Amino acid sequence: MFTIRQRIRYSVDNLFSRGTGAMLFALSAGMVIIIVSVFIVMVMLGTRPGDDATSLDSLWTIFIYTFDPSGVPYNEGDWSYRILMFMASFGGIIVLSTLIGILATGFTNMLETLRKGKSLVIETRHTLILGWSEQIYSIVHELILANENLDEACVVVLAEKDKMEMEDALRARIPETGVTRIVCRSGSPLDITDLAIVRPDEARAVIIVAPDDIQDPDAVVVKILLALLNAPDVGTTRGTVVATMRDEDNIQVARIIAGERARLIPGELVISQIITQTCRQPGLSMVYTELLDFGGDELYIHEEPALTDRTFLEALSMYEDSTLFGLRTAEGRILVNPPMDTIIGRGDAVIALSKDDDTVVLRQGTAPAVDAAAIVTRDASPRHAENILVLGWNERGRFIMRELDQYVAVGTKLHLIDDEDHEAALDDLRRDVKNIMLGATIGTTTSRAVLDAANVPSFDSVIVLADTRRPVQEADARTLMTLIHLRDIAARHGKDINIVTEMLDDRNRALATMDSTNDFIVSNKITSMLLTQIAENSELYDVFRDLFDAQGSELYLKPSGDYVLPGREVNFATVVAAAGRRGEIAVGVKRYVGDKAQVRVNIPKSECLTFRPGDMIIVLAED
Template structure:
């Protein structure tokens, strides 16, 4: 009995068999039989005893008191022995079903996508992966988490519903346990995404998970394709020691901080990033174009009608976004393009692009002026945000931080943060308190950033952010002050609620992280592009007035806009309509990769979206 269900069932099955055989031999040797029947041979006796053992009602049809009494004993034996065996079999089946319900059965899939861990990002991540694999039949995504299997399946069904051509399989277990990784057949997975939330004690759990994965031998000739969230830059060296080139780390805190900084200075930028990163619109592709070999990068910018060129990938894999326009493409180098799909990237038939040179008017940009930024709230990214902001603003700028911590607990200074272009000050106060905001003299600030509190749960953090945003917008309206307000949210569903307060832009951190994870899971090389794109060094995405490039009094095609940007050493990839800046249905006016041959008539406040160094 101590050996478990299998041993117990086997023992009882053997005992039942012995009982049936012994009783059959006794019936056969004793010559007992129903009245009017001949003596039963051994096979007939075995069958009769078996039937009466399994079915206690069978004894009711017996005749002859001797035979009745013997069959009654057999029936009682069946009740105590065989019925116990049947009960154990039923319990064993129930136990196995319960084990399956708990998500402990082995996954038999191959070439599947594995997600390790669970967080709010998982819903956007799976949604994007399903879009990316829409042209593949029978794609399987396996989730391994310590959450209950039924809870995971219920949550996914409620948020995502039925996903076409995608099968979701949930398993309960620890991502850092080798046995549990074996359950999801990790060694045959196409790609592996490791979620790593702040609640997981930084990167310690991530390191353990990677050690467990790399210990399991790969079943495919291709190496592991690992994508992981990393909290601290100090962890990168450890990850490379463990997984070498098999892992693509995403420094999520650093990336979100950069997006917050860039977005607070350029309204609409987060929408540009979301359009580039999701799989429902235009995406980033790598394309080798032998016909353009020897041509300059500036010529390549005008070589496609339905694709926007943004850079070059060298033979050794280095990424160059918006390189010098005189740079010539070398053999085997690939262009980095934005296109609706990889099959929509084809060269123009005509060698000369239809450019309206008379519509080009390059206006000198005004020199940068000092900027004053207000940061409301506090999270782990605050110091990084201030340091990054210092790399963009003009000398003489300032930043004010308002949070609930006492001043003695906060160590923000120009010396500590190594600031060169701006001063920093701190004031204790609750950002959701109207009186605190009224006393800040908001009219002196050019930009305001409302940060979410990562120590609260998602709903509470976003609720505090919404309250702060509502007060902030109302105060600015009453003073007729045009302050650009950027708001950070955790849950994308709260973006609709925030429309009432008319923020200039959103940074939905969990959504952006999910989009980046999905992109890198599908294309490993994308990580290098994202790292370069969000880095202060080199070229980044900017939104600049359309009137500084082309005339606004007549329609021009986008070839003309690209040429105007090219003459400034920039790569134009789209535009933003000011009239639709508040319209969610029109992507807040953002248009990425428009067909270059279609005319566009720009209004004075419209912006050109381009890659530039400043």
């Protein structure tokens, strides 16, 4: 059997375990007991504060002695009265000191709870980021740029990290947030209870960030999708859900779960496609940056009733400061670079590259005259077989080679150099590719002797792949060493070699970037910008999917001499008309100013340019 003391202690423990509120209640009860007990003794002894004092006066006096023992006299009344008031004061001291301790502890616990980031987010129309990786800095930065034209905006982050740690990390990397408030909460995106804290049902967009430090991030993305879309305690997510995944098979599983409610980006494939396209066209990297970065021109979808019954070719020249990329039909179909004779119907909208959504406006006034005599009518320059060098190997290698095979001419040679034997992988690829002849050499890509023996200047393009088998910083350090050797070799031979370099950590881009359009530094930043663009406008998902797919229309850099006469001043409207005759859209130019190449997109139609040999026109075309 338990003793009375044990039972009392157990009851007290249970009471105090209920938190600060229960302790305050117990303390208040104790204070009432002290006051009532002293009052009862006073009545029994027949003593009171004064001859005319009532029972209410006695209770008030006891209350004052209990709560303010230092501000009352102790020399009034007889000794029995003084002793009772002393007991009330002593009990009050104990109760008040305990009260201060409880309040201090409660306040500390409250601050600790807030620091842990477990409080409910009272936001609507916010952008929600679930998870944490190196990508998050690029994503938040792009969201801040996208929100610049708003009065206020909010980005909420939920991740399994300390709230203060997340806030400090974001503040250190992104000190200026403009009108965008950043709210961090600690918790697991896989936990329905934690997920409910950030109110995904009220978010206008949800971006799922796969963690860096696990072997199978796709599995995490799938589980988060399940929690977002099917958990009853979270609510129905109404905003766009965007995520990147590595494996195409896993994407199929995620699509079964999410249906049309989520936009799933094959991250590995997208980066591989960008590497593939840019390795053959120096300067194209800056065009992709313009399309994906909210700091420059972006793609917008805008409905213009005045274009109804016009052809797409006519519409191209009707915008002075915007470049049309395609149409969104009234039925919701996305058409990138549609046939030029396509009639724009009622309810159709244009897909336009412009400075902002409010700059997609029709020209006011007379259109610039097209110089028909300056337009070249000869056939486009034929494709030639290329010689491509790949330094290093990772999981993207297979994607890159298969994508390259769809772009290059028959007879193109691709040579791989890596410190491991990949002949088995190349044998599998040889059965798939039709236009590329594959070869390989075992060697260390950071060795100058290996690079000199490879005769780097004989190649048209060089792709440097990050070694994902190594830690991120070590892999990027080796990539930088290889890049330094390549630039030195190119400088010594006086040849401009197109080098595409893959980096794993975006912070290392600054160490590698130089004033050259031939070096394209690929990293997770590209995927981050793509995630943000689609989160802001889900309809752009099909546009970018077409742009990065060899089966649709892509961006190309083609000789300006295929479009207009060199040495003759023409307005850009003439370039647009020349490209339109070929079923292409002129997006911009790559020109040499002195010895430096400059890339410009979305050029005003009335601006006059003079092209010379070596200048390129950036076009959206099928081939």
